[in-house]
Amino acid sequence: MAGLGRLDHPVLVANGHDDVMVPTINSFIMAQRLPNAEPAVYPDSGRGFLFQYAEIFAARVNEFLDRADEGAPA
Numbered sequence: 001m002a003g004l005g006r007l008d009h010p011v012l013v014a015n016g017h018d019d020v021m022v023p024t025i026n027s028f029i030m031a032q033r034l035p036n037a038e039p040a041v042y043p044d045s046g047r048g049f050l051f052q053y054a055e056i057f058a059a060r061v062n063e064f065l066d067r068a069d070e071g072a073p074a
Contacts, residue, residue, distance in 0.1 A: 004033040011037045012064045014057065016045035038064060 011034050015027040024041060031039040040060055042049035050057055 004030065005035060007034055008036060010064070010068045012040060012061065013037050014040040014049070014060075015042070016047060016049035016052075017041050017043050019046040019049075021047055 011031075013027050013031045013034070015022060015024050017024055027039060027041065031037040040057070042053045042057070045052045
């Protein structure tokens with residue numbers, strides 16, 4: 001994880017609050033070490049947050065990508 005601080009592009013770090021395969025704390029740690037990270041943690045979910053919150057997550061991804069496009073060089 002030492003090299004994470006060198007990544008300067010935007011990163012969306014998404015996880016379910018109760019994920020046992022990738023503990024949620026690891027997502028928070030990763031988001032803290034990435035300079036342009038945006039954490040997105042979904043309640044009452046684990047690995048299936050993508051399906052449980054499909055519409056909300058899709059909207060979040062689209063908003064994130066739209067902001068990233070605005071900052072991209074032409």
